Amino acid sequence: MKESILHYIWQHKLFTPHSLQTTEGEKVEIIDVGKINTDAGPDFFNAKIKIGETLWAGNVEIHTRASDWKNHNHQADQAYNSVILHVVKKADMDIFRLDGEKIPQIELIYPQHIEENYEKLIAEQKWIPCAEKIGNVPAIFIQSWKTTLLTERLEQKMNAISQLLDNNNQHWEEAFYITLARSFGFGTNSQAFEALAKSLPLSALGKHKNNILQIEALLFGQAGLLTEQMSDEYSFQLKKEFDFLKAKFNLQPLKPEQWKLLRLRPDNFPHIRIAQFAGLIHGSSKLFSRIVEQPEIKYLNELFTCETSDYWKTHYLFGHESTQRTKKFGKTSINSILINTVIPFLFCYASQKGMQELKDKALQLLESLQAEQNAVITGWKSVGLQAENAFDSQALLQLKKYYCDDKKCLRCRIGHKVLTF
Ligand code: SF4
Structure with missing residues (x-):
């Protein structure tokens, strides 16, 4: 499984909130998941998390397995000293800061169909991966995404x-x-x-x-x-x-x-x-x-x-x-x-x-202005998205080139709907 899906589930709070507890059995409440970090260092900054009765503010690191912490040598890296919670799919070991202090960990629990939908999407070879499902996404939702694009x-x-x-x-x-x-x-x-x-x-x-x-x-x-x-x-x-x-x-x-x-x-x-x-x-x-x-x-x-x-x-x-x-x-x-x-x-x-x-x-x-006529716009029409004018065609060209072609469905609002159906 790809780590990016765990990031996505964390960022969009798609996990099952009531089930969260540390591997030590302490109750965990997520007040704020933090801001995604696209540079070096922990994955999310400035999260707010209540563990037991204590409110923590700091950074969150996400891995598929807890042992990835060690594989990536984070235990020897100062930048990871500020991690307040390690979020994993499988907690296969305890992890520690540079000074030897143990870091709380949770195994993320979430609806299984999100991961299955994602894996199907990524494996899809059609003109766009969500070709079969895009028809179920409400038009009003697509229109607002087009404005952003x-x-x-x-x-x-x-x-x-x-x-x-x-x-x-x-x-x-x-x-x-x-x-x-x-x-x-x-x-x-x-x-x-x-x-x-x-x-x-x-x-x-x-x-x-x-x-x-x-x-x-x-x-x-x-x-x-x-x-x-x-x-x-x-x-x-x-x-x-x-x-x-x-x-x-x-x-x-x-x-x-x-x-x-x-x-x-x-x-x-x-x-x-x-x-x-x-x-x-x-x-x-x-x-x-x-x-x-x-x-x-x-x-x-x-x-x-x-x-x-x-x-x-x-x-x-x-x-x-x-x-x-x-x-x-x-x-x-x-x-x-x-x-x-x-x-x-x-x-x-x-x-x-x-x-x-x-x-x-x-x-x-x-x-x-009239929508442009080219192979991409014809492709969109074939999956049910008609460009009504140049505003639409420009948005759809952007979507195909910068999202669909790179399978960046986790960053796409249509992808968000498709994954959570
Ligand atoms: S990026 Fe969005 S529109 Fe493109 S295939 Fe993925 S989910 Fe569909």
Whole structure:
């Protein structure tokens, strides 16, 4: 049996309280199980426990067998001198502190089905271990867990944004520009896009924001894509502009090999995404400030339509003409950028500035967007959990990646219900 299930039973007070007594036969009353300790040292800090007529305050150590105390050499470790109670499944020996004093022990008694349910769950090979049982968990309970999961996901994203802000002198526009560029790579070219934005300061683009040719020259040139044979007037102009701007801003272009075209639909070619990014930069200055001022779905949809310049309406690559077609972002692409970049940035900004209304607005935006469509969300649907909107899908992605995949069912609120059915 795993020790973690004993921790879980202790932490959630799932033991049978009236049956508790030390191995010496003294009655034990648990006033407070203490706070779980994730660092070195005893498992729970600051517990309050009445043994016989004496109230003790201190730490608790938990093991499957009492002899694990000795196996782990705790009897020689100062950190374990403060243990007031040793909680075990099987008390196979007495244990002692460094000074030789005996430590009270209890054998934990709890409903056997908790342990059986846990073992079944951990052995399960289905898409998620609780696939057969999740249908019995009340919807209202799952909804409140989703809210916690979503908060957890946004906090993770906020940590990444804070790190980026630290690296960019707390410059919100620059950090937003880098993250936004990454999202234009849609996975396959995300790293290259991020490298492009990091190597090309927003201030350089800002100085030329009213001239689309110069914006495109800076982006395509810095992306390393103007080394191709420039075979038409537009490409030739771009190259000429970039040669000038490169010297002006002392730029070192990326290597063209960073960009991937293999297995991409032409609409996703980096050339088209860069042209759309150029269109966005050209049409808007102080992008993040404008979003903060107007965090409305209609405005955001218009802003991220991201149309290309005329040349790219008839090209997918330099010098290769194709049928004319407007290449702007579709709904799915806009949603992806709003979900993964815009909303986390809004939430982070609102949190740091103490703007509760804007924080609420960011969450409302998430609720107003369609759920993402991918294999994980389809998997959840197959076990009966339908993502109604992006709030739900983000929460479910978090649950699968950080709990189910690692079988962290003891830390999951659905797991709590499943274990105690
Ligand atoms: S982590 Fe939660 S939802 Fe995932 S399998 Fe375990 S109990 Fe089920």
